[in-house]
Amino acid sequence: MLSKLESRILSAVSQHILIRYGVEIPVALEQPRQASFGEFALPVAFQLARQLKKAPRAIAEELVAELPTIDGVQSLEAAGGGYINLRLNREALCAAAIAPSAIAAAAGDGKVIVEHTNINPNKAAHIGHLRNAILGDTFVKMLRASGQNVEVQNYIDNTGVQVADVVVGFHYLEKMGQADVEALLAQEKFDYACWDLYARISQYYKDNPEALQWRRDTLHAIESGEGELAELGRIVADAIVECHMNTMWRLGIQYDVLPRESEILHLKFWASAFEQLKEQKAIYLETEGKNSGCWVMPGSAFDENREDEDSKVIVRSNGTVTYVGKDIAYQMWKFGLLGKDFYYQPFRTYSDGHPVFVSTASPDGAAAVSFGGGRKVFNVIDSRQSYLQDVVVAGLKALNYHAQAANSIHFSYEMVAMSPRACVEMGIELSAEDQAKPYVEVSGRKGLGVKADDLIDKLIDSALAEVGSRNADKTDDEKFAAASAIAIGALRYFMLKFTRNTVIAFDFQEALSFTGETGPYVQYGAVRSGKILLKAGDLPDYAAVLTGAVCARLLEDEGLWQHLLAVSRTDQAIAAALTAGEPAHLARFAFQLTQQYSSFYRDYPVIQESDAEKRAFLLWLTGQFRAQLDRTLHILGIQVPAFM
RNA sequence: GCGCCCGUAGCUCAGCUGGAUAGAGCAUCUGGCUUCGAACCAGAGGGUCGGCCGUUCGAAUCGGUCCGGGCGCACCA
Structure with missing residues (x-):
């Protein structure tokens, strides 16, 4: 609601400055430190001071006197060293909020591709993967909320060493054949079994380096796609992908397509990319030195501080x-630059009806869908x-795909590590070297980490204990549903509250907390507001009751005005978070809005x-809060339980 | 050695393109449930924004430098 007003203010001010002083400067609008200063502040006089060689305070006063009236703005005031504080017309803002408005979604041109999750399909997902998936999924929802057409991809490296290692474990360590693995698969938690096996085989390689030959043989077999080892690889990878998809769906995370490495190999995606790279001389055949016989990219191409000899094979x-x-070939496919596509078949349909497809190598029985060919890739x-x-x-640059290179965005984030305390709680013994560190890296090879499903289960358990103690009258199913929503809310909020370049040192106490700046705090606010709306019975006809005079009278109350203001900032908050590429900003907004409530x-x-x-007005404000919070929580992927 | 990230209250973190008295949560202390549910609210204490230079009307924010920590820099993925 406020964003329109904001742009109106900005254009009026910059226009006036252009005419009055003949200068064109970017005008900024900020929120004053204190609410008593007004709703907005313009620091523009400070910027003008240099160019006009005049005291900022004098300029501010001049502007206040000369600026034309702006629709929706009540008054202007020069303050401090040269601020212009600005008060809004409360009645006007209120009227605009009551009137139903059509939100024009700014439809983006072209498809945006977001790739996230990308877990090696050889073991259970852990907390590090959770951060990736939750961050990616929330960013997708932010993009979609702004009207973008988004395609979500989850790349499956089903032919890599990690899968090979688990196959080695089954075949050489466990002496298990296809039937044995399938029997194990039928039991619960196959991904957990693989988690342990992967840690064991990794240790085995360390103790018996000659066993690495098994890995090479297995990798080769998997790449060729033939033989028993390859079949084992398929079984393992397919089963683990199922596990990952289940884990992520517990968090409400969906995908559109699962491109697999096996198809990249079989459909010869690389061959096409290789041709283009050679043709454009992006890579060359090294004839001397340590990389002799390799096709390499000169170091200067990707790092200006590197020598050409410091190249990448x-x-x-x-x-x-x-x-x-x-990865270069895959990235080219995402932009539709390869002249090739996968075939697809349905992988599963989520309970809400959304289908997800998986790549296949054969046109036989392929679904009539296509993916990739995006304009922008995250x-x-x-x-x-x-x-x-x-x-x-x-x-991409070396291939002269400059636009695509500029639109290839590494949406990066720092890792999730384990706090020393969390390690102790899990009974993990740390080396002396690790103990000296502030946090320890999660490692699948070492089996060091918290499994995603374990954490979710733990959260549900403790949410269930809380819900149970407060809601004796509800059925077990109802309580479980509420506890699940609370657990997921807590987890998603926890992973989102840190900005992307902060290392999360995972700590059980913090992650399991339901009070303070947490998901459940926000959910609690939503539940309480919902209960009021429910108890109120039939809602009044707001447009009829809340006339301009009524709003003007009630909004003289500073508390009510501040509440309306906070609610009105939702659009801005969503837009700002997207611009900054920081889901954490939106999470924080949800928290602050709830604090206000x-x-x-x-x-x-x-x-x-x-x-x-007044009752009608309070009800309306309550409804406004709930509606705006629901929008925000929807983007954050946090559901509001029926009770808590 | 080179590159990227981080250093803000006891702890965990915010702080948007430099802007008014540096903010939250947790922890500690105080007060509030016969009133729409206290997973809540109100209040208190707690900070030389790692150090030093510089840029400027103005620096937690920009530049330089030093100190401390993390992560990268494979014919592994």
């Missing part, structure tokens, strides 16, 4: 392509991969209000 001397090479990958992401972008809740009893006009 794209194709190994044995003719196989590296991870980065495959890769949600942790910051440790930034070097490789740079190489991928350099590849909590004091409103205490100060203004709604149901027993005897003044009918």
